[in-house]
Amino acid sequence: MNLIGSYALLLALVTAAYAFAGGIAGIRSRNPLLLSSARRAALALFPLVSLAVAALLYAFLRDDFSLAYVAEHSSRDLPVMYKLAALWSGQEGSLLFWTWLLTAYLFAVLWVNRGRHPELMPYVGTIVAGVSVFFLLLNNFAAQPFNLLAQPMASGGLQILRPADGRGLNPLLQYPEMVGHPPLLYLGYTGFTIPFAFALGALLARYPGEKWIHLTRRWVMLAWAFLTAGILGGAHWAYAVLGWGGYWAWDPVENASLMPWLTGTAFLHSVMMQEKRGMLRVWNVWLIFASFLLSVFGTFLTRSGVVSSVHAFAQSSIGPWFVAFIVLVLGVCTWAFVKNRDYLRSDHRLDSLLSRESSFLFNNLILLAAAFAVLWGTLFPVISEAVQGTKISVGPPFFNRVNVPIGLFLLFLTGVGPLLAWRRTSWSSLKKNFGWPVLGALVTGVGAWVAGFRAFYSLICLMLAAFVTLTIAGEFYRGARVIRGRTQTSFLSALGTLALRNTRRYGGYIVHFGIVLIFIGLSGAAFNQDRQADLPPGSKMQIGPYTLVAQTLTSEPGPNYTAEQATIEVFRNGRSMLMLYPARRFYTASQVTETMVAIYSTLRHDLYVVYAGRNPENDQPVIHAYLNPLVKWIWLGGVVVLLGTILAMLPGAAPASAKPAGTATAEAAAALTEAGTPR
Amino acid sequence: MMPAWALAILWLTVAVSPSATDRARRLGERLKCMCGCNQILTECNHVGCTVSARMLQELNERVARNESDDLTLQSFVQEYGPEVTIVPKTQGFDLTAWVMPGVALAAGTALVVWLLTRWRRGPTVAEAGAVQERHLAQARRETED
Numbered sequence: 149m150n151l152i153g154s155y156a157l158l159l160a161l162v163t164a165a166y167a168f169a170g171g172i173a174g175i176r177s178r179n180p181l182l183l184s185s186a187r188r189a190a191l192a193l194f195p196l197v198s199l200a201v202a203a204l205l206y207a208f209l210r211d212d213f214s215l216a217y218v219a220e221h222s223s224r225d226l227p228v229m230y231k232l233a234a235l236w237s238g239q240e241g242s243l244l245f246w247t248w249l250l251t252a253y254l255f256a257v258l259w260v261n262r263g264r265h266p267e268l269m270p271y272v273g274t275i276v277a278g279v280s281v282f283f284l285l286l287n288n289f290a291a292q293p294f295n296l297l298a299q300p301m302a303s304g305g306l307q308i309l310r311p312a313d314g315r316g317l318n319p320l321l322q323y324p325e326m327v328g329h330p331p332l333l334y335l336g337y338t339g340f341t342i343p344f345a346f347a348l349g350a351l352l353a354r355y356p357g358e359k360w361i362h363l364t365r366r367w368v369m370l371a372w373a374f375l376t377a378g379i380l381g382g383a384h385w386a387y388a389v390l391g392w393g394g395y396w397a398w399d400p401v402e403n404a405s406l407m408p409w410l411t412g413t414a415f416l417h418s419v420m421m422q423e424k425r426g427m428l429r430v431w432n433v434w435l436i437f438a439s440f441l442l443s444v445f446g447t448f449l450t451r452s453g454v455v456s457s458v459h460a461f462a463q464s465s466i467g468p469w470f471v472a473f474i475v476l477v478l479g480v481c482t483w484a485f486v487k488n489r490d491y492l493r494s495d496h497r498l499d500s501l502l503s504r505e506s507s508f509l510f511n512n513l514i515l516l517a518a519a520f521a522v523l524w525g526t527l528f529p530v531i532s533e534a535v536q537g538t539k540i541s542v543g544p545p546f547f548n549r550v551n552v553p554i555g556l557f558l559l560f561l562t563g564v565g566p567l568l569a570w571r572r573t574s575w576s577s578l579k580k581n582f583g584w585p586v587l588g589a590l591v592t593g594v595g596a597w598v599a600g601f602r603a604f605y606s607l608i609c610l611m612l613a614a615f616v617t618l619t620i621a622g623e624f625y626r627g628a629r630v631i632r633g634r635t636q637t638s639f640l641s642a643l644g645t646l647a648l649r650n651t652r653r654y655g656g657y658i659v660h661f662g663i664v665l666i667f668i669g670l671s672g673a674a675f676n677q678d679r680q681a682d683l684p685p686g687s688k689m690q691i692g693p694y695t696l697v698a699q700t701l702t703s704e705p706g707p708n709y710t711a712e713q714a715t716i717e718v719f720r721n722g723r724s725m726l727m728l729y730p731a732r733r734f735y736t737a738s739q740v741t742e743t744m745v746a747i748y749s750t751l752r753h754d755l756y757v758v759y760a761g762r763n764p765e766n767d768q769p770v771i772h773a774y775l776n777p778l779v780k781w782i783w784l785g786g787v788v789v790l791l792g793t794i795l796a797m798l799p800g801a802a803p804a805s806a807k808p809a810g811t812a813t814a815e816a817a818a819a820l821t822e823a824g825t826p827r
Numbered sequence: 828m829m830p831a832w833a834l835a836i837l838w839l840t841v842a843v844s845p846s847a848t849d850r851a852r853r854l855g856e857r858l859k860c861m862c863g864c865n866q867i868l869t870e871c872n873h874v875g876c877t878v879s880a881r882m883l884q885e886l887n888e889r890v891a892r893n894e895s896d897d898l899t900l901q902s903f904v905q906e907y908g909p910e911v912t913i914v915p916k917t918q919g920f921d922l923t924a925w926v927m928p929g930v931a932l933a934a935g936t937a938l939v940v941w942l943l944t945r946w947r948r949g950p951t952v953a954e955a956g957a958v959q960e961r962h963l964a965q966a967r968r969e970t971e972d
Contacts, residue, residue, distance in 0.1 A: 392870040399865070498946035506943055513935045521928035528915065528924045536920050541859050543867060543913025550928050 150215055153203030154294040157244075160196035160251075161284040163189050164277050171274025183270050187258060190273045193280055194255035197248045204241060204293050208234055213311045216295045217241055223316035223737035225708035233327045234317050239451060239466070240293035242330065246447070247283040249331075249338040254280065257342050257367070268360065271349025272342075279341050282473050290466045316708065316737025325385040333378030333405060337443040339371025340408060343415075344440035347433050351484045354491045358426070361419055366797050368419075368436075372412045373793040379405050380786035391743040391758045393678060393774040395782065398547040400455040403526045404446030410519040411439040414512045417565075421508050422494075424570055429492040430485075431512070437481045442519075444474055455529060500572035507565035514558045521550045552605050556612060559667050562660050563616035566623060585618035603674035610671055613664045620657045620664075627654075648801045655796025662792055665785030672753070672778030680760065682768040683714075692775040694755055695719040699727075701769050709733040711744070714759045714769055718748060730759035730771070753777040851890040854899055855883065857914045861907050882907075 170186035173179070204217070208231045213219040221234045221241070236242040254276040261269050287293065297309040343364040350360035382402065387395035396402060415435040421427040449455060452467030485492075498505055525542045533539040567573075567581045592614035596607055624643060631649075632642040647654040681689045683698040690696075699715040713731040717724055728746035735742070741761075748755040756774040763770050852869055860871035862878035868886070871879035882903075889899045903911045915924035 392866060394870070397866070397870075498943060501943055501947065509939050509943065513932075513939050517928065517932040517935055520931045524927050524931075525924065529910075532915075532920065532924075538909045540915060540921065541910045541913045542915060542924065543859065545857060545914045546924065550925075554932075 149203040149206045149210075150212070150294045150296065153200045153207075154292075156196050156199040156203065157284065157287050157294070160193055160200065160247075161281070161288050163192050163196060164280040164284050167193065167277035168274055168281050171270055171277060175270050175274065186277075187270070187273050190254055190277045191258055193251040193277070194248075197244075197251045197284075200287075200293075201235070201244060201248045204244065205232060205235060208232065211314070213314050214296055214308055215293075216297045217293045219297055219311055219314045221314070221317055223314040223708065225737065226314075226317055226322075227707050229324075229327055230317050230322050233321070233330075236330045236334070237317055237321050237326075240287075240291040240295075242334075243283065243286050243291045244293045245331070246334055246338060247280065247287055249334050250276070250280055250283060250341060253338055253342055257345075261363075265359075265363065267353055268346070268349055268355050268363070271353050272345045275345035275348055276341055279345075282469075286466060286469060290469055313737065316735060319709070319733065319735045319738060319740050319742040320389060322708075322735070323385060323389050325381055325388070329378060329381035329385050331378075332374050332381055336371050336373075336375025336378050336405075337408070337446065339367065339374055340412065340436070340440045340443045342367040343371070343436050347436045348481065348484060351433060351488050351491065354488055358423055361422055361432070364436075365419070368412065368416060369793055369797050372409070372416060373790055373797075375405065375409050375412065376786070376789055376793070379409060380783070384783060387779070388745055388747065389742075391745050393676065393756055393758075393776060394673075395779070398525070398544045400526050401446075401450050403522045403547075404442075404449040407519050407522055408439045408442040408446060410515050410522070411435055411442055414515040414519075415439060417508050417515075418512050421505060425497075425505060427494050427505065429494045430489070433485070433492060434481075435512075441474060441477060441481075444470065444477070448474065449526070455526060502568065502573045502575075502578070504565065504568045504570045504573075507561060507568050511558070511561050511565055514554055514561060518551055518554045518558070521554065522547065525550065555667070556605065556608055559609070559612045559616060559664070562663060563612065563619040566657065566660070567619055581619070581622065584622065585615045588618040589615035601675075603671075606671040606674040609667055613668050613671075616660065616664050620661050623657055624654070645801075647795060648798075651798045651800045652796050655792045655794070655798070658792030658795060659789050660792075662785045662788030662790075665781050665788055667785075669778045669780070669782030669785060672776065672781070675777045676774060678772065678774040680770060680772040682763050682766065683716075683771040684768045689771065689773065691755070691773045692753070693720050694725075694773075694775070696728075696757065696771065696773055698769065698771065704731070706733065708737060709735045712759070714771065716746070716757055716771065718755065728755075728757050730757045732759055732761060749780050751778075751780055754779045850896075851883075851887050854890065854896060855886055857900065858882065858886070858903055858911055859913050861911060867913065 167186050167189035170182055170189060174182035174186050204215075206212075207215050207218050208222050209228070211218070211222070211224050213222075217238060217240050218234075221237050222231055226234070234241070236245040254273070257276070258269070258273055261272075297311065298306040299309060301307045346360045346364040346367070349355070379402075382405065383395040386397065386402075387393075415432060418428050418435060419432055422429055422432050448467060448470035452465075452470065454467055500506075525547050528542045529539050563585065564582075567578075569577070589611040593607060593611040596610045601607055601610060624646065627646040628639055628642040631637070631645050632639055635642065635645070637645070647658075677692060679689060679691045683689055683696070685698050685700055688695055688697040695718070697717045697719060699717050701712065701714050704711040704713050711731045711733045713729050716728045716730065718726050718728060726748060728748060730746040731744040733742050733744055734740075743758055743760070746757045748757075754774075754776045756776055758772040758774075760770040760772045762768060855869035856867055858868040860866050860868050860876065860879040860882065862871065862876050864871055864876070868879060868882055886899065886903075889902065894902075900912055915921040917925060
């Protein structure tokens, strides 16, 4: 099977190179046969790379330890679920997985748009095929997943080795979320290739109007949703597995995922300016270029070892490949922009400073400032080393101090932006829309202060959360009231009709509400408590309202590990509530010990208990307990964000009194007349 | 016997200054465990990590001796190298770490304000052409496919 995998990858590289070169030649010569064959070659990439992926998975399932990658990342006793997840646990496999997702996206975009947009699609197929060439070069020459374990023989040949067992999967990765988090993240990263290809293709083809924006909207949202789910999944994984009590450490690899998310979020907003007003064409093209480049840059950071990171399981010397690719892509983008920049000439006319357009500009400014701050902090150790000769570290205190105010301002804009009208907002409507939310924010602030919520940023965060929630609720209420008045249905039914009629708008509001919930969760971090104590069976410790009583310390066998497990009974107000089982697992294949955290989660706080091992001085078990307020709101917020994104991706249902077809064109003609009229 | 005023000063000092534990924790949050885990010193949770245990013990001893924050951090830098601190200094080249995000935000704000002011003046002849092109493109889009 390894031969099949190797040849499939080699054939995929040749096919991708043909799709790329043939696509360019076809576009230049306008030869339909050449374009058609290049398109088919691009479609063939997915089955070819799928064959390679299947071959590697087969090797994992068959415990074929003659393959270096399998021997390095699996073992006979590894559960099947993790044998499958081991595909993306190391450098070679994860790059193959990346290529597979990329070719799947390419296949999907070409299939969905078959027979449509004949001027644009050849560019899209060619550009994605070009990106695939780069990743297939890595798969074939820099990070080969089908290398055999071999040693030189005295006769001069190579002897293939077949170890009896592998070294096992990194224990940190043996957690259910490891099965979901990396694929989601990779789907997000690779997903930005599609809008990037549309943007670059439209620029190169001088494709008319805003059509590329319409064609890519759902692809951008899909990539953004996957990236969001991947980031939150990673945060939850870090929280539940790493055992330090937190979910976000501003690690360079975490930052690498946040940067394209921030620019992607900026794009999702600013693109509306282009659709509604024909503004920001240059800006939008560069935002999507930046999102794609930052996705590749994130991969470079993860694997090159250029900055220190806790994600050290996939580092190697492939950094120069990525640097060359990023420089090349940046060069192509710049050349295309310089060559065709007149095509991006925008219709910039602002009726009022108090308008949706202004708020979107500020929203983009803040998102970009946050992305820059994260990039700057992440790269500062490298910059410092280049300038001063000494490599310093930049950690959470820096990122928190810089990004928390930026994040809060962004939360404020989340509430303000949607309530401002396009073109112009009158002061009276401003007062009408913002009166209750401002009052609600003040009442929340006073209430939180009285309740002892006195950390400055957390208090501001709660006030803004109330403000934004009330603005969103107001929007839903006003819209549903109108529909109820017209249709005489119940308010709940009117709410459903409203959301389904303009899915994009109300899906967006739900996403905003999810972000509010996440911010509420983050605000709890200021009140985290923790205690650590020796806790032999029968003894107890107190944290917040909970009393932890150690019951037993037992040894439990697992499928590929032995666990030392503490049984802790949790009491509140003298009443037994539940049992928690924090543990340490010793993985036999890798000879590594990891902690397994026990979490009791409520909306108010998480009781997070870690069995930290035995005290070397007295051999007593050590329990480290944390009380982390509001953490659950973060995960709930993530679910709401994803639900809102799904709603926003659905096509909106036409209202009962929908205008007949052709009206939009008539409106466009009317707008044309209007544009020539002085205001 | 200690005079009453000295007792009062001592009481005030003890009451106002953070406890040694709090101070050690605060300083520990500005240091990195040097075992290679890249975690904050006070958050290193590697089972049996001898490096963080040694560093924490040293930190507690220095705080117990009432060494100043600067001296304590400097001692760690001398022992473990500049990478041990995770908060850039506010002097020398490190100051740029703090300044640049603010500069970028200020420059961005100035740019946005400039753009808004410029756009409020109304479209140029070229921009009016772009308006026409946009609406034509919209009409084209809606009659295609």
